[in-house]
Amino acid sequence: MKKLLYAFLLVASASIFVVQAKAQVIVIANNSVKTSEVSKNDLKDVFTGASTSLGGANVVPILLKAGTAHEEFLQAYIGKNDTAYRAGWRSLVFSGQATMPKSLDGDAAVVEFVAHNAGTIGYIGKASAHEGVKILTVK
């Protein structure tokens, strides 16, 4: 049993060194969000419920329900697949620590919602139209 455990840990530790591809998604925010850039860690904190602020102001994350941009965002900035990601949010909901963020169908719906709701932040495909919102640089 101990040999099995050691082998398990050896294989698992290799996953720490996975190299991430450059994301084909952009992060957008309502124009009321003061900051123009966000760190990867702060972005992950907002989209995993660990934080509700950016640049000192309250922000609300908006998700895509599914799709390429959604999967790429999760891989690039969260490090989880959709099932694990939503399970993480449900942990917070069922323990009384958060409410589930809104999930929308498609980039256009996300842009429309973020443009008209103060404090919201979302993500869309790089090539998608994004009038009325600002782009946050992820550093």
Next chain:
Amino acid sequence: MKRLLVGAMALALGAIPIAAQSLEDLNIQIHGYATQGFLYTTNNNILTTSSSDGSPAWTEAVVNVGAQPVPKLRVGVQARYYLLGNFGNAITLDWAQADYKVNDKIGVRFGKVKIPSNLFNEIQDIDPSYIWALLPQGFYTISNRNSLLSQYGGVAYGTLKLDKHLGKLDYRGWGGEQTIAADDGYWVSLREAGMNLPNGLSGPNFGGALHWKTPLTGLMIGGSDIRKPAWSSELTYGPLTGTMNTRPFSQWALFGIYEKNKIMVAGEYNKLNPPVTLNFPSASLVIPFPVDNRSWYGMASYKLTGKLTAGVYDSQMINHAVPLSPARDSMDWVVSGRYDFSQFLYAKAEQHFINGTANYYDANMNPGGLKPTTKLTILKVGVSF
């Protein structure tokens, strides 16, 4: 009949194609989950079930209703139907609270609130949250869960950003009143000895926890301390009436977890040493209730594919107040797997290798006495939305 209705409800809930209903106009959300488990043991019957014959007596269903009327304020309530062997078979209130978060540095919640102690106390009852069918029982005893999970009172919480190279510090502080109900798993051995706590045991409960999110991404190290002032409650033993008394004590834990990409590694150490006596003044009788538990576990899991996760843990609990014997400790080697069919449906399979009888067992379901070792197989299916 209740379990049939719960099972039917679980199937109906699981058929909803879209995630939780969202009543947008009122900003209300409804979530829920349901699980059905099956236990089989090679020797001893476990957790008051007839597990040596195979037992399906493990069912849960949870409904959660929450609203966020304004960005900083959340209100919510969560109710649960729970059955495990002879425990539960009733609908109980998990929590009901109002939560106001000023900013990341400070938030408060009041009502019936979850106690944010240890590594997994806040989520130990949320089966969809983790790979394990049973968390390490020396820490998260499923038969005591209803009493230890939450209390009436409040929690203050927040995150402090430390110096750029020192990470972040999450803090939690809580206070209120906790009740260990008369039918709680803690009192199984007392009831089997003919004693009864008609009102359970309750009293003030305070504590704090610190989680240091270190500069190494994914690594958190922390500790928690629960402080209980003196508690006392009526106790009966046949014709005698007395009290169960606890003197002030603290229950502290140290823990750490590392999560990155596909891997999770965690460990925890806990000491529980409540000074408890059973007092029967009319008979000039003072009986000590010896508990001096030192518990620890180490666990690891790895996401083999997008849907399949495997894990192992080793957990040990030793009651130093008990003489050397199988009843002094409980050692549990566990191999586990979880398959997520979708974000709504999952299944778990888990094998325990249990050595020692300090945990898990009761005399009534094991009239022939306890064997020192038992293998436990668990199969579980769950739906969540």
